[in-house]
Every structure is written in structure tokens, then in C-alpha cells.
Amino acid sequence: MTKKEKLTPEEVVKSFESSFKSKIKSSQIKKRKAGSKKNEAVIIWLKIDKSAFKGAIEHLCKMQFPHLAVVSGNDLGETIELIYHFTLNYGGRMDEISLNISVELPKSKPEIETICDWIPGALVTEREKQEMLGVKIIGIPDDRRLFLPDDIPEGIYPWRRDETGPDKLYKNLHGVKK
Amino acid sequence: MKPKTTTKTTYHIPVGPIHPALKEPVFFEFEIDGERIVDVDVKLGHVHRGIEWASRKRNPVQILYLAERVCGICSYCHPAAFALAVEDIADIEIPERAEYLRVIQSELERICSHTLWAGVAAHEIGFDSVLFLTWQIREKALDLTEYLTGNRVTKAITMIGGVRRDITKDMLPTTQKGLQYLKDNFEKLRHVFLDDKTFKMRSQGCGILTKDDALKLCAVGPTTRASGVKKDVRVDISYFAYGDLDVSHITPDVLTGEVNGDVYDRIIVRLLEVKQSIDLIEQCLDKMPSGDIVAEPKIAKLLNQLKKVNGEGVGRHEAPRGEVIHYVKMDGNDAPFTWKIRAPTYNNILPWIPMLKGEQIADIPIVAASTDPCMSCTNRVGIVKDNKRYELAKEELHRLSVEKTRRLMR
Numbered sequence: 001m002t003k004k005e006k007l008t009p010e011e012v013v014k015s016f017e018s019s020f021k022s023k024i025k026s027s028q029i030k031k032r033k034a035g036s037k038k039n040e041a042v043i044i045w046l047k048i049d050k051s052a053f054k055g056a057i058e059h060l061c062k063m064q065f066p067h068l069a070v071v072s073g074n075d076l077g078e079t080i081e082l083i084y085h086f087t088l089n090y091g092g093r094m095d096e097i098s099l100n101i102s103v104e105l106p107k108s109k110p111e112i113e114t115i116c117d118w119i120p121g122a123l124v125t126e127r128e129k130q131e132m133l134g135v136k137i138i139g140i141p142d143d144r145r146l147f148l149p150d151d152i153p154e155g156i157y158p159w160r161r162d163e164t165g166p167d168k169l170y171k172n173l174h175g176v177k178k
Numbered sequence: 179m180k181p182k183t184t185t186k187t188t189y190h191i192p193v194g195p196i197h198p199a200l201k202e203p204v205f206f207e208f209e210i211d212g213e214r215i216v217d218v219d220v221k222l223g224h225v226h227r228g229i230e231w232a233s234r235k236r237n238p239v240q241i242l243y244l245a246e247r248v249c250g251i252c253s254y255c256h257p258a259a260f261a262l263a264v265e266d267i268a269d270i271e272i273p274e275r276a277e278y279l280r281v282i283q284s285e286l287e288r289i290c291s292h293t294l295w296a297g298v299a300a301h302e303i304g305f306d307s308v309l310f311l312t313w314q315i316r317e318k319a320l321d322l323t324e325y326l327t328g329n330r331v332t333k334a335i336t337m338i339g340g341v342r343r344d345i346t347k348d349m350l351p352t353t354q355k356g357l358q359y360l361k362d363n364f365e366k367l368r369h370v371f372l373d374d375k376t377f378k379m380r381s382q383g384c385g386i387l388t389k390d391d392a393l394k395l396c397a398v399g400p401t402t403r404a405s406g407v408k409k410d411v412r413v414d415i416s417y418f419a420y421g422d423l424d425v426s427h428i429t430p431d432v433l434t435g436e437v438n439g440d441v442y443d444r445i446i447v448r449l450l451e452v453k454q455s456i457d458l459i460e461q462c463l464d465k466m467p468s469g470d471i472v473a474e475p476k477i478a479k480l481l482n483q484l485k486k487v488n489g490e491g492v493g494r495h496e497a498p499r500g501e502v503i504h505y506v507k508m509d510g511n512d513a514p515f516t517w518k519i520r521a522p523t524y525n526n527i528l529p530w531i532p533m534l535k536g537e538q539i540a541d542i543p544i545v546a547a548s549t550d551p552c553m554s555c556t557n558r559v560g561i562v563k564d565n566k567r568y569e570l571a572k573e574e575l576h577r578l579s580v581e582k583t584r585r586l587m588r
Contacts, residue, residue: 034417034418035277035420036419037422045490072520083490090409119396120395124528146223159230
């Protein structure tokens with residue numbers, strides 16, 4: 001759990017690209033100025049192929065142990081996108097890099113490996129992704145529901161935009177014609 | 179929850195989830211051996227209101243007001259983080275004056291939140307006079323909030339591209355007077371919380387979170403800083419006007435020279451942050467440039483601009499309880515495609531488990547409250563022992579905590 005020295009955003013992207021080559025589908029470094037002095041904040045967006053995902057997390061943890069903020073997700077129609085929001089380099093003055101790793105899973109087989117073995121704090125957000133997006137997290141230490149109450153039927157995923165979405169449950173809302 | 183095999187020596191007590199004093203209902207199930215907590219299980223979701231779903235039919239400006247209602251205490255942080263995410267996507271440049279005004283609002287909110295927490299912490303261990311003293315001071319901070327925004331709680335001050343109200347020259351004397359009051363009374367608070375013998379006895383060595391656990395479990399805010407992890411969005415990145423200001427990480431070793439990660443350290447961090455916030459507001463009032471307070475004052479024009487943007491963005495802000503992060507994806511429609519909110523308590527749930535393990539039942543209220551989880555009192559405790567069920571009311575649990583304080587004072 002030692003924190004390694006400061007990394008530059010270019011180093012981070014380069015290290016991923018040299019280790020995973022074509023598995024990195026796209027990378028972008030975005031800088032945003034703020035305040036009177038126009039200091040910059042750095043955001044990196046990486047799109048990674050599903051097959052390289054677990055390796056990439058391992059690579060990241062060995063480079064510098066990151067802080068996992070949250071995992072967010074999108075239902076893109078054919079695929080489900082998961083975005084892992086990490087931060088690196090915290091502890092200095094304006095050194096922090098926000099690293100967002102996105103991975104797409106096919107809807108026919110929405111499965112991904114857990115990262116709890118590397119980052120135990122990912123458990124809460126992984127449990128949320130399972131119940132909200134219907135993603136199967138392989139090897140999750142605790143697969144109970146997190147936020148959803150027990151009376152929501154199995155097979156309904158509130159963040160989905162297809163037939164497994166929450167539309168069927170709308171009739172129970174106030175003000176909706178039955 | 180999973181049925182656990184109960185051995186002869188341990189028993190289970192459920193705590194929560196509903197009590198009027200709870201800001202966020204949480205359900206705990208403790209496995210107890212005598213007085214010691216052996217294991218903890220946390221269950222959430224009692225107030226999951228589907229706010230992100232409700233955003234699907236709203237435009238970004240309407241969402242600001244929805245975001246404000248995520249939490250009553252952090253009613254500035256959520257719209258601010260959402261606005262940061264949208265501004266990131268649409269590449270909106272914020273006027274410099276607005277950046278400073280945003281810092282003033284967020285620091286004022288931090289003062290209100292931390293003093294509220296300090297009062298609750300005092301109540302949990304049985305010092306109700308300290309609760310009233312702290313909240314009396316907090317009342318002035320709320321008056322100042324009302325003076326600057328027009329409201330005490332839901333401030334409606336954020337707008338995409340800036341803020342909605344300026345602090346004009348004629349408002350400065352009252353603002354400075356309010357700050358002076360807070361400064362004068364800070365010493366009183368510091369003395370009560372940090373020098374009192376009983377406070378120390380109840381909080382030192384209690385509810386320890388090690389630095390290693392804080393890193394692994396991704397804790398945020400004062401909870402992680404009290405364990406020695408230097409993580410504070412205000413210092414770590416440049417956003418709002420924080421990049422221009424003199425701000426540094428507050429960890430307990432600033433005051434005591436050592437980091438223990440216990441409840442006492444969390445009190446130190448929060449109290450010192452109140453002082454830091456007063457200082458930051460003063461820096462802002464001092465350095466604030468003149469100019470516009472919002473990038474695009476015409477809402478219809480702004481919405482029209484936002485309707486055309488495509489892309490995704492992240493907004494991060496240091497709320498009183500820790501980092502709040504909003505992910506927004508826009509796809510050229512009125513409403514954003516996705517909006518994901520992550521409040522700080524979300525990350526501070528798992529750290530409860532190592533904190534509570536090994537503590538006594540009477541320590542549950544203060545340890546649980548020490549992360550400021552929107553969870554300050556406990557509802558009812560039903561104890562199932564030898565198949566006989568009896569219940570402890572919230573008052574009873576509070577009484578146990580007060581009794582422990584009295585016992586220590588003797």
C-alpha cells in the first residue's frame with residue numbers, strides 16, 4: 001500500500017498504451033482551467049477492451065494505489081458501459097489526476113471480473129452496479145442487493161433502457177393512470 | 179441479510195433504520211460478544227428516491243434544483259458538482275468573480291455542517307449543554323447564509339456558468355461582522371471539544387480507522403484525513419478559485435503531531451476545518467475581482483446551448499463530509515442521458531466496519547456519528563438473546579452512552 005512518486009498524465013496514458021497496445025481503444029487527456037491564476041485540472045478518459053480490464057486494474061494498482069471514487073454506468077443499447085472513476089497523485093498541491101476507465105460489455109453476456117481483490121472499497125459500488133444495471137460481477141465477495149428494496153422483482157434493473165428497465169413498475173407511482 | 183450462525187457466546191442486535199433525528203436512515207446489524215462488537219453488517223437504501231431517474235425528464239437548469247434536494251445539509255455541494263460536470267462538457271468558461279463567490283458559499287456550508295456535527299457528537303456522549311452552545315454559534319453561520327443567499331437551507335445559489343447572487347459592497351460589513359463572531363467563538367469551541375478531559379476519554383482510542391484501511395476502503399473527507407491520508411479535492415485539483423487561495427490538507431498531526439485515526443482525531447480535523455473555512459472566506463472577500471457573476475445570464479439561451487452538446491464530464495467538489503462526484507453524459511437532448519451522483523457517505527460506509535469492531539455497545543452512537551454519515555442517532559435496538567426478545571429504545575441506547583461518560587467522569 002505504498003504510494004509511489006508523482007505521475008504525469010502523459011506517463012499514465014503512455015504506460016497503459018505500451019502495456020496493452022491495441023486493447024486501449026481510445027485515450028484522451030483533458031485539461032480545464034479555473035480561477036484567476038488559470039491553474040489546470042487534468043482528466044484522463046481511457047476506453048479499454050473488456051479482455052484487458054482486469055490486467056489494466058492490476059497495472060494501475062502496481063503503478064500507484066489509486067482512490068476509487070465510484071463506478072458509473074450507461075445503457076448504450078447494444079452494450080452496457082461501465083466507467084471506473086479513479087484519482088491518482090492526491091496529497092500534493094494541484095497534482096491530482098482524475099482517471100476514468102471505461103469498459104463496454106455486450107448485453108448478451110454482461111459479465112466483468114470484480115476488482116475487490118485489489119481495491120476492497122469497490123464492494124459497495126459493485127453491488128450497486130449488479131442491481132441497477134444487471135451486470136454480473138464475477139467473484140464479488142458479497143452479492144446481496146444494496147439499495148433496492150426486496151419487493152422489486154428480480155430481473156428489473158432501474159438503469160436499463162430496454163424491456164428490463166423499470167417501466168413496468170411505473171403504474172405503482174402516484175399520478176399514473178392504471 | 180444472510181442468516182448467520184449464532185454461537186452461544188455472541189448475539190445479534192439490529193440498530194436502525196428509522197428515527198426522526200436520522201438524516202439518512204441506515205440499518206446496522208451487530209454481532210455482540212458481551213459488550214464487544216464482533217462483526218457489523220450495514221444495510222442501505224431506505225431513502226433511495228430515484229433522483230437520478232427523475233432527472234431523465236428535466237433539463238440541466240431544472241436538475242440544479244433537484245440536486246439541491248439530494249441532501250439538506252449539502253444543498254450547495256450537489257448542484258455545484260453537477261454544474262461543474264455540465265460546464266466541463268459544454269466548455270463554459272466561468273467568470274472569475276463567480277469562482278470566488280462559489281468558494282465563499284461552499285466554505286460557509288462547511289462551517290454550518292461541521293458545527294452541526296460537533297453539536298450532535300456532544301449530544302451523543304451526553305453533553306447537551308455543549309450541543310446548545312455549538313448550535314448557538316451555528317445559528318450565526320445560518321444567519322449569514324440567509325443574508326448572502328436568501329435562504330437558510332436550500333440556497334438556490336448555483337447556476338450553470340456561475341452563481342445567482344452577488345455579494346455587493348454594501349453587504350460586506352454585515353458579512354465581516356458575522357465572520358468576526360465565528361472567529362471570536364471558535365476558541366471557545368476548540369477549548370470545549372479538544373481540552374476537556376471527559377471528551378478525550380470518550381473519543382481517544384475509540385473507533386480507530388488505520389491509514390491502510392482508509393486507503394483500501396476508499397474513505398473520503400475528514401474521515402480519511404483523520405487517518406492521515408492527505409486527500410482533499412480543494413487542495414488536490416484546481417477548481418472554483420481554490421487554485422488561487424492558500425489552502426492545505428488538514429490532518430490531526432497539524433495539532434498533536436501524531437495520527438491515531440480515532441474519534442478524537444476526527445473532531446480535531448473538523449474543528450480545524452471550521453477555522454480554515456473562515457480563513458478561506460476572508461481570503462476570497464479580500465482577493466475577489468470585480469466582474470460578471472454568471473457566464474450566460476439568459477436561461478433560454480443557456481439551455482439552447484446545452485441542448486446541442488455531446489459528451490461526458492465529471493464534476494468533483496469537496497463537500498463537508500468528503501469528495502462528492504457527479505458523472506454526467508449529454509447526448510444532444512434536453513435532458514442529460516445519464517446523471518450519477520456519488521455522495522461522500524457512500525464511500526464512508528465500509529470504513530465503519532473496522533471502526534466499530536471491538537468497540538462497546540455504548541460507543542456505537544459516537545463512533546457511527548464520527549464519520550458524519552447523516553446518521554447521528556439510532557432508532558431502536560431489539561436484542562434477541564436466548565430466544566427471548568427485548569427491545570432497547572433509542573433513548574435507552576443514548577442513556578447507555580451517557581452513563582458511560584458519567585462513569586468515566588467519576
